[in-house]
Amino acid sequence: MNQIWLAAAFLAAAIVHFPAQCQLVPIQDESTTPLPLKNATYWMTVSSTVRQGQPLEFRGQILVGSDPVSVTVTLLNGEGTKTLKTSPAITLSPGAVQSFKVDVPENIMDLTGEEYLYQIKVQMVGEGKTVNFKEEVLLTYESKSFSTFIQTDKAMYKPGQTVKFRVLSMTPDLKVIRDNSNDIIIEVSRLLSDSPKWHWKCSVIFFDLHG
Numbered sequence: 170m171n172q173i174w175l176a177a178a179f180l181a182a183a184i185v186h187f188p189a190q191c192q193l194v195p196i197q198d199e200s201t202t203p204l205p206l207k208n209a210t211y212w213m214t215v216s217s218t219v220r221q222g223q224p225l226e227f228r229g230q231i232l233v234g235s236d237p238v239s240v241t242v243t244l245l246n247g248e249g250t251k252t253l254k255t256s257p258a259i260t261l262s263p264g265a266v267q268s269f270k271v272d273v274p275e276n277i278m279d280l281t282g283e284e285y286l287y288q289i290k291v292q293m294v295g296e297g298k299t300v301n302f303k304e305e306v307l308l309t310y311e312s313k314s315f316s317t318f319i320q321t322d323k324a325m326y327k328p329g330q331t332v333k334f335r336v337l338s339m340t341p342d343l344k345v346i347r348d349n350s351n352d353i354i355i356e357v358s359r360l361l362s363d364s365p366k367w368h369w370k371c372s373v374i375f376f377d378l379h380g
Contacts, residue, residue, distance in 0.1 A: 210231075210232040210233045210234070210300075211229065211230065211231050211232055211234070211238070211261075211295070211300055211302065212229065212230055212232065213227060213228065213229040213230075213293060213304065214227065214228045214229070215227050215228075215291060215306065215308070216308070217308060217309060218308060218309050218310075218311050218341075219244075219273055219289045219291075219308045219309070219310055219311070220273065220310075220311045220312075220313070220341065221273055221274070221275050221276075221277045221278065221312065222273060222274075222275040223273055223315075223340060223341070224270035224271065224272050224273065225242075225244075225270065225271045225272075225273055225291075225308075226268060226269075226270050227242065227268065227269055227270070227271065227293075228266060228267070228268045229261050229266070229267055229268075230261075230264075230265070230266045230267065231261055231262070231263040231264070231297075231300055233263075234263050234297070234299040234300045235263060235298075235299060236263070236297050236298040236299050236300070237260050237261060237262045237263065237297060238260070238261045238295045238296065238297035238300045238301075239258045239259070239260055239261075239295065239296050239297065240258065240259045240260075240261055240269075240293060240294070240295045241255065241256060241257075241258050241259075241293070241294050241296075242255070242256040242259075242271045242291065242292070242293050243255045243256070243291070243292040243293075243294075244271070244273070244277075244289055244290075244291060245289070245290040245291075245292060246281045246283065246286075246289070246290065247286070247287065247288035247289065247290055247307065248290075249290045249292075249305070251280075251281065251282070253274065253277060253280045253281065253289070254271070254272075254273075254274055254280075256271045261295070277289075277310075278312075286310045286312075287309070287310055288307045288308065288309060288310055289307070289308050289310050290305060290306070290307055290308075291305065291306050291307075291308055292304070292305045293305075315338050315339060315340055315341075315346055316338070316339055316341075317336065317337070317338045317339075318336070318337045318338075318339070319334060319335075319336050320334060320335050320336075320337070321333065321334040322334070
């Protein structure tokens with residue numbers, strides 16, 4: 170899965186340490202004691218694609234800093250004029266890499282009020298004693314949130330044989346969706362009396378999932 174690196178500066182091939190907080194320093198004369206600068210760095214990543222009803226996963230790390238950072242994620246429409254969802258505050262502790270997920274609303278299209286939706290803006294705000302940041306990034310919106318596969322035990326059947334099949338619905342990261350509300354409908358394309366050979370069509374209809 171593609172990842173977008175969020176930071177004040179970034180490189181495609183490596184993680185770069187960068188200042189997480191800009192501090193304006195007044196011009197000093199020789200008689201003035203220089204102001205100390207905070208040396209705090211961080212990095213965060215998020216998937217480049219957002220899908221309705223599917224969690225959006227974030228990863229982050231406080232590289233240099235001694236205090237935890239409270240991170241809030243806000244989903245907005247592409248223009249950034251309408252708030253779609255704001256997550257509860259997530260605490261990032263210094264040191265270890267941490268991951269967290271933000272649920273994307275299933276009715277995100279209705280929330281935007283737009284006929285077509287191509288991008289979602291994600292805003293991340295971090296607040297702490299030594300690390301403070303605000304980052305925004307545009308993610309590609311993908312309306313398809315899962316794929317369905319129908320597998321049979323063979324490609325052709327003879328009269329009287331039993332057709333065995335299974336239906337799998339999977340998320341983009343290939344995790345099986347376990348939902349008992351799915352209905353399976355089997356359709357016959359022609360009457361049995363028309364020909365000794367006929368084609369069967371197996372269709373799957375979902376009522377609660379989005380695809």
